[in-house]
Amino acid sequence: MSVLPAAFLDALSARFTDRFSTAVAVREQHGHGESHHTGVIPDGVVYAESTEEVSFVVGLCAAHDIPVIAYGAGTSLEGHLIALRGGISLDLSRMNRVTRVSPSDLDCTVQAGVTREALNSHLRDQGLFFPIDPGANASIGGMAATRASGTNAVRYGTMRENVLALTVVLPTGQVIHTGGRARKSSAGYDLTRLFVGSEGTLGIITEVTLRLYGIPESISVALCSFDDVGQAVEAATAIVQLGVPVARMELMDRGLISAVNRYSGLDLTVDDKLAFEFHGSPGSVEEHVRLVGEVVTDAGGRNFEWATSPEDRNRLWKARHNAFYAVVSQRPGAKGWSSDVCVPVSELGNCILHAREILKGCQVPAAILGHVGDGNFHVVFAVDPGNAEELAEVARLNKKMVHKAISVGGTCTGEHGVGIGKMAYLREEHGDAVDLMALLKHAVDPKGILNPGKIVGQA
Structure with a gap:
């Protein structure tokens, strides 16, 4: 465990009380996913319950140059959750509310910690479902962050096609909203697609607006x-x-x-x-x-x-x-x-x-x-x-x-994401475009505090 500043620890303890933990068992749970990658545990774990709380934690981490890694259901397969530089694991699993469903518009908004199965259970009595099914009962925020897909993608597409809008906390703690509920827009850069698949390296997704579908007859x-x-x-x-x-x-x-x-x-x-x-x-x-x-x-x-x-x-x-x-x-x-x-x-x-x-x-x-x-x-x-x-x-x-x-024109990862497991293949697949990815990472997160060491490898 690295030494965290006393002022930093005091601020987290005062704000979150028992929702901030440095217990070894809790930290070990948050230092790995479900794959073979060797875990590295964080220095502490915070259980957030709102976008405001995520903003507070990220802003505090930015002020003290402390890494922060978003954690959902813990089902990742490419080392996304490993705390390579220690820091804080920000657990979003308690952000588990479906905040809005619009049957007439076939869309909904959920907090990032809502799981795929919980969402479909909530929607069932309205004759609706969300089709993206990566197999594991992953969180919607994590699925957006890794651009997940799964068994239904051949008909319904991936998270890329089914995320309409996001609420994102930037590395400074600033909260932004991307996209919207309109089914098309030509207004500015497509920031929603930038964050979908960014694996928590550019911002932490706290709310997701999704396309829904009618349950088939x-x-x-x-x-x-x-x-x-x-x-x-x-x-x-x-x-x-x-x-x-x-x-x-x-x-x-x-x-x-x-x-x-x-x-x-x-x-x-x-x-x-x-x-x-x-x-x-x-x-x-x-x-x-x-x-x-x-x-x-x-x-x-x-x-x-x-x-x-x-x-x-x-x-x-x-x-x-x-x-x-x-x-x-x-x-x-x-x-x-x-x-x-x-x-x-x-x-x-x-x-x-x-x-x-x-x-x-x-x-x-x-x-x-x-x-x-x-x-x-x-x-x-x-x-x-x-x-x-x-x-x-x-x-x-x-x-x-x-x-x-x-x-043959394929990709090193169709749905699991890059994390640390596929970093070695990015340049073979994308060439000099990897340099642009690194520039984007540095421009958005110059201190390198968001999930450092992943995708483009800046630790």
């Missing part, structure tokens, strides 16, 4: 088996190119199916699979299911089954959402390392087969899964965080997948 799921992953990707690519409006299209290889069966108590046949979800009227859903069934059968798929009951849908997607934990659970004490490349759909088959090839001989439990409708796929490894040789092997495999993705 009919929802159906389907599952199909393949003899090899190449056939599955061929079918997925054909479905995208035909323009079939699937809501979800998920690839799960046989290694993942085996892990999910054990973890979730399922009895799925162990082979490579595509899982689908369809939204719409009963007639349109039936038509799209039938068309997809024909496509997957032509590609070599078999046992194409579909169902409409909520129980079947929830059982399947719960298993898919638990995929990361299912793979990690295969080894006691393991941590998850998840790759996160995204490529043009036309290159998807080539890249997944490349991943399958380089995984041959890998001594670490691993499985391939992905939101193949938008070209995003992952390899999840269950690693021993204390085994340097094993970590080096996985790093080498991950690097090969990233290089392959970038070489």
